[in-house]
Amino acid sequence: MKSATAEGDRLDAAAASREERQQFGSDNYAGICPEALQALLAANGGHARSYGDDEWTRRAADRLRDVFETDCDVYFVFNGTAANSLALASLCQSYHSVVCHTLAHAETDECGAPEFFSNGAKLLPVAGDNGKLTPAAIEEVVTRRTDIHYPKAKVVTLTQASEVGTVYSPDELRAISATARQYGLRVHMDGARFANAVASLQLAPAELSWRAGVDVLCFGGTKMGLPVGEAVIFFDRELAQDFAYRCKQAGQLASKMRFLAAPWVGILENGHWRRHADHANNMARYLASELARRTDWPLLFPVQANAVFVQLPADIEAGLRAHGWLFYTFIGAGGARLMCGWDMRPATIDLFLRDVDALLDRRP
Numbered sequence: 001m002k003s004a005t006a007e008g009d010r011l012d013a014a015a016a017s018r019e020e021r022q023q024f025g026s027d028n029y030a031g032i033c034p035e036a037l038q039a040l041l042a043a044n045g046g047h048a049r050s051y052g053d054d055e056w057t058r059r060a061a062d063r064l065r066d067v068f069e070t071d072c073d074v075y076f077v078f079n080g081t082a083a084n085s086l087a088l089a090s091l092c093q094s095y096h097s098v099v100c101h102t103l104a105h106a107e108t109d110e111c112g113a114p115e116f117f118s119n120g121a122k123l124l125p126v127a128g129d130n131g132k133l134t135p136a137a138i139e140e141v142v143t144r145r146t147d148i149h150y151p152k153a154k155v156v157t158l159t160q161a162s163e164v165g166t167v168y169s170p171d172e173l174r175a176i177s178a179t180a181r182q183y184g185l186r187v188h189m190d191g192a193r194f195a196n197a198v199a200s201l202q203l204a205p206a207e208l209s210w211r212a213g214v215d216v217l218c219f220g221g222t223k224m225g226l227p228v229g230e231a232v233i234f235f236d237r238e239l240a241q242d243f244a245y246r247c248k249q250a251g252q253l254a255s256k257m258r259f260l261a262a263p264w265v266g267i268l269e270n271g272h273w274r275r276h277a278d279h280a281n282n283m284a285r286y287l288a289s290e291l292a293r294r295t296d297w298p299l300l301f302p303v304q305a306n307a308v309f310v311q312l313p314a315d316i317e318a319g320l321r322a323h324g325w326l327f328y329t330f331i332g333a334g335g336a337r338l339m340c341g342w343d344m345r346p347a348t349i350d351l352f353l354r355d356v357d358a359l360l361d362r363r364p
């Protein structure tokens with residue numbers, strides 16, 4: 001036991017001396033939050049049954065039922081692509097189609113996995129302001145073709161918070177699901193950043209999910225501070241029929257499931273997940289307001305979660321990259337995406353802003 005502690009101290013010291021700079025590339029650049037890590041270590045205490053038949057998995061699923069205030073079906077998978085693809089596949093047949101936003105992760109970043117796992121269901125991308133779908137846009141695409149020669153629309157998928165850092169209000173969600181119901185569509189939510197949406201709107205998770213008409217939610221754990229894993233939550237439990245087989249066939253059934261589940265127990269207790277998401281959102285707001293204070297660079301989207309999209313002048317973008325800053329410029333409508341993870345330090349943002357100031361000073 002003594003040596004384990006000494007090893008821990010040595011690792012801590014090594015991590016501190018490396019001083020790996022925090023970055024804005026993605027919220028999945030961040031490490032594991034302390035509460036998740038502690039639970040992970042606790043789950044490593046001895047033997048447990050495999051394939052999800054263990055206490056940690058039961059507890060994690062129960063905690064999620066508490067958090068969502070309903071008796072839902074919960075499955076843990078390794079990542080968001082699998083969660084979305086398998087959930088969508090469970091909502092439709094191969095001859096159906098799935099309405100999504102043109103910027104939806106399922107459309108742009110999942111390598112055709114939703115189509116693959118559904119054996120050919122077609123994604124129908126639809127444009128919309130601020131990365132969001134509207135009832136009118138859904139109605140337009142669903143009624144455009146209703147003949148036998150075109151795949152029948154069966155699902156609408158929404159991303160909350162959206163790919164461009166905006167959030168759907170409960171009213172917007174309810175309007176969308178009303179339209180979906182009207183046309184016989186199921187509602188799926190990609191909640192890779194659901195925690196940030198909950199923190200932003202300061203509402204109960206139920207208000208942004210099943211009470212607003214969502215049938216299935218893929219609740220993201222990874223970006224929220226877990227080491228790995230997402231929870232697929234079926235509010236309509238009938239839709240979860242045989243889902244366990246789907247997971248197994250797709251290589252998504254973890255044999256040591258307790259290590260996917262335990263971090264959820266750690267982070268869901270005492271609202272740690274909301275606190276971390278709230279912090280990430282605050283950091284994004286701080287970054288956006290400080291940029292707005294010193295420049296006239298346009299913010300491309302309202303900052304409602306943990307992302308800042310800003311149109312950087314070319315020389316500034318190059319200068320920041322030369323200073324070693326990492327961020328993406330290919331997501332959404334272009335511009336730089338500056339992402340704040342659960343662990344973002346104000347000092348990191350200040351360092352970034354100092355480099356911005358220095359680049360501005362050096363301009364001719």
Ligand SMILES: *Cc1c(COP(=O)(O)O)cnc(C)c1O
Pocket residue numbers: 078079080081082105106159162163190192193222223
């Ligand atoms: C990160 C992310 C996912 C999950 O991606 P994986 O890399 O497959 O875990 C899903 N949806 C959105 C909107 C994301 O940002």
